[in-house]
Amino acid sequence: xxxxxxxxxxxxxxxxxxxxxxxxxxxxxxxxxxxxxxxxxxxxxxxxxxxxxxxxxxxxxxxxxxxxxxxxxxxxxxxxxxxxxxxxxxxxxxxxxxxxxxxxxxxxxxxxxxxxxxxxxxxxxxxxxxxxxxxxxxxxxxxxxxxxxxxxxxxxxxxxxxxxxxxxxxxxxxxxxxxxxxxxxxxxxxxxxxxxxxxxxxxxxxxxxxxxxxxxxxxxxxxxxxxxxxxxxxxxxxxxxxxxxxxxxxxxxxxxxxxxxxxxxxxxxxxxxxxxxxxxxxxxxxxxxxxxxxxxxxxxxxxxxxxxxxxxxxx
Ligand SMILES: [Zn+2]
Numbered sequence: 547x548x549x550x551x552x553x554x555x556x557x558x559x560x561x562x563x564x565x566x567x568x569x570x571x572x573x574x575x576x577x578x579x580x581x582x583x584x585x586x587x588x589x590x591x592x593x594x595x596x597x598x599x600x601x602x603x604x605x606x607x608x609x610x611x612x613x614x615x616x617x618x619x620x621x622x623x624x625x626x627x628x629x630x631x632x633x634x635x636x637x638x639x640x641x642x643x644x645x646x647x648x649x650x651x652x653x654x655x656x657x658x659x660x661x662x663x664x665x666x667x668x669x670x671x672x673x674x675x676x677x678x679x680x681x682x683x684x685x686x687x688x689x690x691x692x693x694x695x696x697x698x699x700x701x702x703x704x705x706x707x708x709x710x711x712x713x714x715x716x717x718x719x720x721x722x723x724x725x726x727x728x729x730x731x732x733x734x735x736x737x738x739x740x741x742x743x744x745x746x747x748x749x750x751x752x753x754x755x756x757x758x759x760x761x762x763x764x765x766x767x768x769x770x771x772x773x774x775x776x777x778x779x780x781x782x783x784x785x786x787x788x789x790x791x792x793x794x795x796x797x798x799x800x801x802x803x804x805x806x807x808x809x810x811x812x813x814x815x816x817x818x819x820x821x822x823x824x825x826x827x828x829x830x831x832x833x834x835x836x837x838x839x840x841x842x843x844x845x846x847x848x849x850x851x852x853x854x855x856x857x858x859x860x861x
Contacts, residue, residue: 555701558593563858564676566697567594578698580679581855582691598673600703603735603788603827610670612706612827614650615699616819617781618643619711619791621679622689623852627714629803638797638806639710640687643677645816646710650675656821661749663817669824676702688858691851696784705827706739707789708819709781712806714798715844716759723751724760727835728791731768731777735788739826740766741833746818746825747794748835754811756801765837780849788826792819 557567557577569576573589601611618639620626626635655666678698679690699707716724725747729740744766769778777783779791794815795802805811825831 555597555703556595556698557587558595559587559591564595564698565694566701568697568701578694579857580688580690580694580851581857582693582851583855583857585857597701598703600787601705601827603705603739605828605830607827608670609824609827610673612672612823613674613676613702613704614672614823615676615678615695615702615704615707615787616643616646616650617678617695617699617707617709618680619709619849621687623854624689624847624849626847627712627797629797629806630800631803631807633797633803633807635712635797636687638712638812640680642794642812642815642819643710644680645813646708646819647675647677649816649820650823654820656824661746661817661821663820669828672823674702676704689851689855691855692780692784692849694851696781696786696789699789700786704787706735706823707781707785707787708739708743708823709789709791710815710819711791711793712795712797713793714796716796716799717761718759720758720760720764722760723748723754723758723794724764724796725751726761726764726793727766728779728782728793729766729768730782730785730789731770731775733788735826736782736790737766737836738831738833739788739822740790741836742825742831743790743792743818743822743833744835745833746822747792747815750814750818750821751795751811754805754814756805759796759799759802763837763839765835766833767837767839769839769842779846794818
């Protein structure tokens with residue numbers, strides 16, 4: 547049952563779907579759906595999850611106070627990039643997000659010299675972990691718009707939002723992994739997280755020996771719209787918490803698509819996300835690998851929910 551005390555900014559509908567509450571009128575609550583639409587719902591049909599007090603990242607912050615939102619890119623009818631082996635980016639991104647969630651929800655010990663993650667108590671579980679477009683009906687994998695993803699992170703009081711992707715259309719061969727991270731141009735925390743995630747992905751992927759590909763300006767970077775001021779990517783423009791986009795490997799390249807098909811590589815990707823988040827939340831490490839992007843004119847997919855998008859329900 548719903549009452550005033552249990553009202554929180556994140557609502558769970560009876561199908562198990564998690565949505566941000568954006569307004570309220572008496573017993574009615576306005577939700578931001580995965581289709582980016584707004585929907586009034588009866589409060590008695592909802593379960594409310596209280597917001598965490600947002601914590602600022604940095605030395606002295608406890609990892610157990612961190613709220614993390616993992617956002618597997620694409621979903622539903624939006625498949626993302628596709629590998630020559632038929633692998634779809636949306637499925638790979640989702641599996642990596644679930645692996646990262648599992649790591650974040652348990653305490654661990656990290657050997658920082660090697661990056662190996664052990665069971666242990668040195669690093670507590672994160673306070674709360676959300677994964678967009680997965681909560682709800684079993685095996686849920688639905689279309690989700692960028693407003694929905696950003697709103698969930700904002701209302702959950704997320705310490706960080708990591709949008710998980712894999713890349714396509716490289717410039718050419720690369721000596722090492724062509725991993726990239728994109729940060730919010732005007733957000734120092736987002737930039738630091740992008741540098742840390744880039745470091746950890748390079749370290750995680752160094753053990754895989756394949757003919758890598760990459761962009762000439764690979765690294766931790768930004769992309770701006772034509773106005774030269776605002777972030778090009780919608781999730782970075784809409785989110786109100788420190789957010790990065792990860793582009794771990796090139797699914798469009800055959801050797802890297804073969805790697806992305808393996809549990810070992812997906813786990814290595816998830817471990818990089820985990821270590822980067824631990825360092826982001828609990829240290830002042832600056833990150834590295836920042837590059838100045840060359841100007842791009844090739845449009846990327848908008849990521850907006852399509853007019854045909856439907857809010858999923860259980861059968
Ligand atoms: Zn993508």
